[in-house]
Amino acid sequence: MKKLILIALLVPLALMLVNCGGGKPKAKMQDIPEWYLNPPMAEDAIYEAGDAAKQSMGLAKEAADARARDAIARTIEVKVSNMLKNFMQESGIGEDAEALEFTSSVSKQVANTVLRGCLITKREMKTEGALYHAYSLAEYNLNSLIQESLNEARKQKALYNEAKANLSFDDLEKEIQKLEAVGQ
Numbered sequence: 001m002k003k004l005i006l007i008a009l010l011v012p013l014a015l016m017l018v019n020c021g022g023g024k025p026k027a028k029m030q031d032i033p034e035w036y037l038n039p040p041m042a043e044d045a046i047y048e049a050g051d052a053a054k055q056s057m058g059l060a061k062e063a064a065d066a067r068a069r070d071a072i073a074r075t076i077e078v079k080v081s082n083m084l085k086n087f088m089q090e091s092g093i094g095e096d097a098e099a100l101e102f103t104s105s106v107s108k109q110v111a112n113t114v115l116r117g118c119l120i121t122k123r124e125m126k127t128e129g130a131l132y133h134a135y136s137l138a139e140y141n142l143n144s145l146i147q148e149s150l151n152e153a154r155k156q157k158a159l160y161n162e163a164k165a166n167l168s169f170d171d172l173e174k175e176i177q178k179l180e181a182v183g184q
Helices: 002-020 057-076 142-183
Strands: 045-054 079-091 098-110 119-128 131-141
Touching (some): 045 057, 045 142, 057 119, 057 131, 131 142
Antiparallel strands (some): 045 131, 119 131
């Protein structure tokens, strides 16, 4: 009977150890590209790295590229929203009092930037078990950023001039209507 109980306890334990033993494989630090850990720095460009581990090689590459570009966009412009909730309560009397405290912090970062001319300059693909792990390095030339800013300024100026012209035409139309009303 003792052997039966022992077997009944050991079999589920062994199954649990076998099923919970693995998890997804982790990249070894020596396998991670140096440029991913320390992206290059330059006066005329912004560099950022991204990575993704997926079962599909194409999806891993696409996600790593997108994350590298996203990091550049967040470097250029980011809007941050934060929320902190703090709850404290104490109940009871004297030493028997119990305190309850709960703190919640949420942060959201949003970037909305056009990256014309942003290039993926380096990419490495590694396998980790059944997964493909892609590393991508994106480069955004600051001349592209300057040109994009100038184009946006020109566009805003053109919109302003168009609005100003429309107002002038509206004023002219009102004056003509006044003259026509006086002449009748």
